[in-house]
Amino acid sequence: MxxxxxxxxxxxxxxxxxxxxxxxxxxxxxxxxxxxxxxxxxxxxxxxxxxxxxxxxxxxxxxxxxxxxxxxxxxxxxxxxxxxxxxxxxxxxxxxxxxxxxxxxxxxxxxxxxxxxxxxxxxxxxxxxxxxxxxxxxxxxxxxxxxxxxxxxxxxxxxxxxxxxxxxxxxxxxFRMLTQSQIVKRLKELLALDEIQVDDESLSLIAENADGALRDAESMLDQVLSFSNGELNTDKVSEFLGLGSYRLLDNLMESIIKQDSVKSLETLNSLASYGADLPQCLKKLVTYFRDLLVYKNNPALIDASETKLNRLAEFSKSISTERLMKIVKLLIQTESDIKQLGYERLNFELALIKLARLKDDVIPLDKILVKLEDIESKIYSGIPEPTAEKPEIINKISTPIETFEEKNEIIEIDKQDPLKAKWIDILKSIKTKCPPALHAVLKEAYIVSIDDATITIDFDNKYKWHREQTSDPANLKILENALSEIMGKPMKFSIQSNNTSKSEEKDEIPTSQRDMRLDVLQDETVKMVLDIFNGRIVDVKK
Ligand SMILES: [Zn+2]
Structure with missing residues (x-):
C-alpha cells in the first residue's frame, strides 16, 4: 500500500x-x-x-x-x-x-x-x-x-x-484562523490513526509555527515524522524548524530576562554550533517575548500548551512590561538590521549585549497609579505629604511659573513650589523659637510671597480664629522676633486681609482647593506625571 x-x-x-x-x-x-x-x-x-x-x-x-x-x-x-x-x-x-x-x-x-x-x-x-x-x-x-x-x-x-x-x-x-489548541487536538487525532505517541510540547511547537493554518501543521508533522524516524520530541522539532534546540532557545530567553550577557552569548554559541538558523531563532524570540508581553497584560489571550503557559507565568513575574516592550523593539530592530546589513551572528550578539544592559528607567504605569491612589487617600484623610524631607530634590528642579485661575482670585504659584518648601523650613525653625500653641496656629497659614523684609501669609476662611490669633499684636511680635532671629535680619509678617469673595460652600471644604493643589504638587509622582504629559493641575477632587 x-x-x-x-x-x-x-x-x-x-x-x-x-x-x-x-x-x-x-x-x-x-x-x-x-x-x-x-x-x-x-x-x-x-x-x-x-x-x-x-x-x-x-x-x-x-x-x-x-x-x-x-x-x-x-x-x-x-x-x-x-x-x-x-x-x-x-x-x-x-x-x-x-x-x-x-x-x-x-x-x-x-x-x-x-x-x-x-x-x-x-x-x-x-x-x-x-x-x-x-x-x-x-x-x-x-x-x-x-x-x-x-x-x-x-x-x-x-x-x-x-x-x-x-x-x-x-x-x-x-473561515477563521485556528487556535493552537485546535491544531494540537487535530494533530493528536491524526497520530492516533497510526498509534504514534508524541508529547504535547512538540505538537504545540509545530502548531505555533503553523500560524493558525492546519494544513501547514499537518504537513509539518508529516515531514518531522520522516525527519525524526518516528522519534519525535521538542529538540527534533526545533532542529527541523531550524531553531537548533528548543531547550537552548528557552535558556536564551531566560538569560535575556536575567540580563546575563555571558550566558546569553554562550547559548547563542551553542545554537550556532547546532547549525541553527539564527534569523529563524531571532524570529522565534520575538514571538516568545511578544507572548510574554501579552501574557503579562492579559494571560487569557495566550493560546499555548500548559508547559509554555507555566513558563510564561514564571517569566512574567521577573520582568516589567516596560522592559518587555524594549526587548521586543530591540529584537525587531535586530531582525531588520540583519535583513539589511547581514552579519547575522554579530548583530545577534550585539542585541544580546544591549538587552543585558537595558534598564527599567521608566516607572511602570501601575506603580504610578498606586502612588496616585495613595496621594488621593492622603488628601482625603487630611495627612499632608512629607514634603519637608525632599527640599533638596525640589531645589534641583527648574521652576516654570504656572498661573491658576480660581473663581475671583488669581494665585501665582510655582509649579514645583520652592516657596512652599521654604515656608515649611521656616515653620520648622519657628517651632523651636516660639510657644508650641503659637506655632500650631501659624502652621495653618499658607505662604503668598516672600521678599527681603516681609513674608506675606494668608489663611483660609475656615481658619478665621487662627488668622485672628496671628494678627493679635502681642502674638505677632513673638512670631516676628522668632522670624527675624531665624533669617538673621529684621523681618515682618504681612497677613492678607480676609477674602470675602469666597463662597459659603467653600468655607465648608475641610482643606481648600489651593492647599490640596499645593500638597499634590509637592508629590514626586505628580510632578513626573505633569512632566510626562506636559500638563498642569486643573482641579483636585476627593
Ligand atoms: Zn452517501
Whole structure:
C-alpha cells in the first residue's frame, strides 16, 4: 500500500470531524436540512484553515441520498466517488495555476449539461481571486442565470480582489484562523490513526509555527515524522524548524530576562554550533517575548500548551512590561538590521549585549497609579505629604511659573513650589523659637510671597480664629522676633486681609482647593506625571 500522508488519510469525512469553523458548519448544515441550497458560495479566510475541505464535504453531503441529518453516509456510490476524487460532477478548478481561462471557458460550455450521476454539479474554484477579468466575466454570465443543478463554491484568501458583481451573487462564509489548541487536538487525532505517541510540547511547537493554518501543521508533522524516524520530541522539532534546540532557545530567553550577557552569548554559541538558523531563532524570540508581553497584560489571550503557559507565568513575574516592550523593539530592530546589513551572528550578539544592559528607567504605569491612589487617600484623610524631607530634590528642579485661575482670585504659584518648601523650613525653625500653641496656629497659614523684609501669609476662611490669633499684636511680635532671629535680619509678617469673595460652600471644604493643589504638587509622582504629559493641575477632587 502506497504511503498516504497523514493529512490526506485523516481528512474529515463528516462535518463533525472538521476542526473549528463551527459558525460556518452550522449554517451549511442548516441549509442542507432545510433544503435551501444556494447557487454560489464564497469561502474566505486564511490559507490552510479548511475552506476546500469543507467545500468537498458540502458537495458530498448535498449529493448523498442516504444522509443522516446533514452528514453524508460515506458508503453510497456518490459519497465514495466524491471522497476518492473520482466524481466527474465535482469539478475543482485551481485559479492560481493558469488563471482559469481554459477551465472557465470549458465551464461555460459544460455547465448547462445536467450532472451524470448526482443531483448537483459542484464547481469548486480555489484561489478564486486569481481568475482573469475575462474568466470573472464568463463566470458572472453563468451566475446571472445559473442552471438549477449547479452549485459554485469560490474559495479565496483575498475576497477584496473578487469583483463586486460576483460577490453580490454569493453567500459568504468567513473561515477563521485556528487556535493552537485546535491544531494540537487535530494533530493528536491524526497520530492516533497510526498509534504514534508524541508529547504535547512538540505538537504545540509545530502548531505555533503553523500560524493558525492546519494544513501547514499537518504537513509539518508529516515531514518531522520522516525527519525524526518516528522519534519525535521538542529538540527534533526545533532542529527541523531550524531553531537548533528548543531547550537552548528557552535558556536564551531566560538569560535575556536575567540580563546575563555571558550566558546569553554562550547559548547563542551553542545554537550556532547546532547549525541553527539564527534569523529563524531571532524570529522565534520575538514571538516568545511578544507572548510574554501579552501574557503579562492579559494571560487569557495566550493560546499555548500548559508547559509554555507555566513558563510564561514564571517569566512574567521577573520582568516589567516596560522592559518587555524594549526587548521586543530591540529584537525587531535586530531582525531588520540583519535583513539589511547581514552579519547575522554579530548583530545577534550585539542585541544580546544591549538587552543585558537595558534598564527599567521608566516607572511602570501601575506603580504610578498606586502612588496616585495613595496621594488621593492622603488628601482625603487630611495627612499632608512629607514634603519637608525632599527640599533638596525640589531645589534641583527648574521652576516654570504656572498661573491658576480660581473663581475671583488669581494665585501665582510655582509649579514645583520652592516657596512652599521654604515656608515649611521656616515653620520648622519657628517651632523651636516660639510657644508650641503659637506655632500650631501659624502652621495653618499658607505662604503668598516672600521678599527681603516681609513674608506675606494668608489663611483660609475656615481658619478665621487662627488668622485672628496671628494678627493679635502681642502674638505677632513673638512670631516676628522668632522670624527675624531665624533669617538673621529684621523681618515682618504681612497677613492678607480676609477674602470675602469666597463662597459659603467653600468655607465648608475641610482643606481648600489651593492647599490640596499645593500638597499634590509637592508629590514626586505628580510632578513626573505633569512632566510626562506636559500638563498642569486643573482641579483636585476627593
Ligand atoms: Zn452517501
Amino acid at each position: 502506497p504511503y498516504v500522508v497523514l493529512a490526506r488519510r485523516g481528512r474529515p469525512q463528516l462535518f463533525s470531524n472538521v476542526v473549528g469553523q463551527e459558525h460556518v458548519i452550522k449554517t451549511l448544515q442548516n441549509a442542507i436540512l432545510s433544503n435551501r441550497i444556494a447557487h454560489a458560495y464564497l469561502f474566505t479566510g486564511p490559507r490552510g484553515v479548511g475552506k476546500t475541505t469543507v467545500a468537498r464535504l458540502f458537495a458530498k453531503a448535498i449529493n448523498c441520498k442516504n444522509r443522516s441529518d446533514s452528514e453524508p453516509c460515506n458508503v453510497c456510490n456518490s459519497c465514495i466517488e466524491i471522497s476518492s476524487g473520482r466524481s466527474i460532477d465535482i469539478i475543482e478548478i485551481d485559479a492560481a495555476s493558469n488563471r482559469g481561462i481554459d477551465e472557465i471557458r470549458e465551464l461555460r460550455e459544460n455547465v448547462k449539461f445536467a450532472p451524470v450521476s448526482v443531483e448537483y454539479k459542484v464547481y469548486i474554484i480555489d484561489e478564486a481571486h486569481m481568475l482573469t477579468p475575462e474568466a470573472f466575466n464568463a463566470l458572472l454570465k453563468t451566475l446571472e442565470e445559473p442552471p438549477h443543478h449547479v452549485v459554485f463554491i469560490l474559495a479565496t484568501t483575498e475576497p477584496h480582489k473578487i469583483p463586486m458583481t460576483i460577490l453580490s451573487r454569493c453567500q459568504r462564509f468567513d
